[in-house]
Amino acid sequence: MFRSLLTPRWLLLHALFVLATVATGFLAVWQWDRAHEAGGSFQNLGYALQWPLFGVFTIFLWVRLMRMEAHRDRDEAEPEAAEAAPQEEAASQVEAKPTVHRKRPLVPPPAPPVGAEDDPELAAYNQYLADLNKSDRRAS
Template identity: 50%
Template structure:
């Protein structure tokens, strides 16, 4: 997992985030010093307080990238992800919406399984809307 964080394309991204944090820290310090000089103003003081926020945001984005890379790695190792189903019960993501690859790992299908049909007694509005969509689909296929 850690080896993936140090892939060549990610090392450059880590360096860009590091440069952004260092630059925002330096710019914040520079604006702080400028605000205390004879020609300084409240605008300089405002910038001195904003630059560290930009650096903090860069750290937050870096953290999200690291989480995303680690999450992708966990998903590739075949970890099961629990998702809520339409019935309200938790089920593994590997039941209906996945398929097995040659390596034995599960991969999520880009198309979700079709929803069960709704009868007129369960929800009349939804049943009518589904009939309308079926008519549109039939009309589009007949062209």
């Protein structure tokens, strides 16, 4: 699980996140010092308080990405484990899943056809699409 977090791609990401977190810390200290100088303002003080929040968000994002990677590895390992198990156990696992009853279908029913008397422009367009569909089926 943690081996995937030691690949060259992830080592580069770890370095980037550490660098970003340290940079936000330095920027916070710099803005804090700037706010207390003679030319400092409340804007500098606001930035001094914002930079640590950016650092916390960087750490949050880092942890979140690592968890997503671990979850992805776990999902990829489950099918391999299911293939290694006997077919009888796999059949019992499939039967154990609860069935989901939907209140409405996933695909809505088709709309009623539009005649030339209802909307001639729409009827002509629908006929054009039907002709394209027929010619596409003949070509394949």
